[in-house]
Amino acid sequence: MANTLSHANITYRPSNTRGTADHGWLDTKHSFSFASWYDPRYESFGSLRVLNEDRVAPNTGFPTHPHRDAEIFSYILSGELTHRDSMQKKGSESNDKDKFFRMKRGDVQFTTGGRGIAHSEQNEHKSDWVHFLQIWALPWKRGLPPIYHTDTFTEAEKKQKFVNIITPLKAGPSATPAEEKEAKAAKEGTIAIHADLVFSAGIIEPKKTFEYRVGGDGEDIVKSKSNRNVYVHLTESDKWDKKSKVKLAGREDVVLGEGDAAFVKNVNVGDLLTVESSGETNAEVVIIDSQ
Template identity: 60%
Template sequence: MSKALAHAKIVPRWSNERGHADHGWLNTYHTFSFASYYDPRFQNFGSLRVLNEDRVSGDNGFPTHPHRDAEIFSYILSGELTHRDSMIKRGSEAKQGDDFYRMKRGDVQFTTGGTGIAHSEQNESDEPVHFLQIWALPWGKGLTPRYHTKTFDEYLKRAAFLPILSPLKAGPGASPAEEKAAEPTLKDTIPIHADLIMAAGIIGVDKRFKWTVGADAVRQTQDRHVYIHVPMTKNGSAKIRIDGREDAVLGEGDGAFISNVNAGDVLSVESVGEAEAEVVVLDSD
């Protein structure tokens, strides 16, 4: 199969070369420099700043800690993760919306750190939780802290790449009223204060999904930065091929930096392993 996007530069980020730490209660892999892992080559990619793949054992988690001036989101792969801040009490009824806190597979929890927030993330079940924690650099500092949580349908992820986050429609100059309305550029997504789109798909064996760079939702249309990640969900049986390239075949835990692409370019992602492949796309300025 020939390259559909000959101008695109695709550089794999192999799983075994990521930062890694096993603390017993937390087994974590870092695509970018984070905490005690530092590599000057991997600081950010466009506005994408952090991509951690974490497993937290039962009855463990991250105690209350602060964040500011970062867009932070968790994508739950399996198990449960409980988010709590000063407004959410233990035992409160879980519900969809800004106050929803007990997350399961299919849920995405989003935080605008802005001027400063503090929260905890705990696994209050007996089973491990497996999730991606992702940070993006916002288009401005001093934003008003905000939470969003939304569930995304597995069936839709099996049909095509499903957009999950898209830029706040009002953009960097949003008024307080527009911030409160929190309307995303793409319907049924979570709004983010960055020129970034996140999407996820579950690609059946020998099936192919296509991702249109920018998804008709971004301000910067030239020189986009697309990162594709394959979470470790199928015990090593999942594998994908990007743009038909044999040097861009990724296994579980692997990712790829894709540059020299513009809005409207179409990236092909084919499942070539023995099990369906869950794939996350992070398309930023």
């Protein structure tokens, strides 16, 4: 396929440049400097600050811990991850999905840390590991009201095209308390984030090609129209042979295997980035597009 982004600067980022740690209960890979792993080449990219690919053992997880001034979301790939706010103990359940939610594949859980929030994330399954991405973005201002949101984005949707999952809060940085509480996103059907950022995901069958539209699908979703930072990550499968691959913008020098990524710079709203599935199995790709 012809190169659709000849003006773009696309840099391949191999999986083996990620930080890794195996704590027994947690097998984690860090795309950006995090915890005890630091690499000055990978501190942030636009608003994107953290992208961890985590696997958590059964009956273990992250106990109640605080967050401040970060936009944090979890994208579930397999298994179950149970979120409880600081008042919910293991074994107790609630009908309020923003206090208790047992997430499975297709679910996305979003947290605005703001001026302070605490929660736990546990794998309460008796035998299965959970595999998920945890992503942090830098908000457009500090001291925001903390909040949770959880939603589901189906396999069927993501097999048709890149699905916008998270888009900026429509009211922007000057949102009123009522607009913050309403949490209306710039694009209907997505989760609102306090950043000029779009998070999207697609599942591409072999030999098929998806197009990602920089800035999201629609008009005026993002504020900054030029020089956006697009990070493309091919998630790992749970199979040992790892056979999915994607080619970006028709370029033979930018072919991602599982766990690989690419930095895409010098792109503007409306530009189309082609992602071709060139491996033997479905490729699950996430894209973080920010200023």
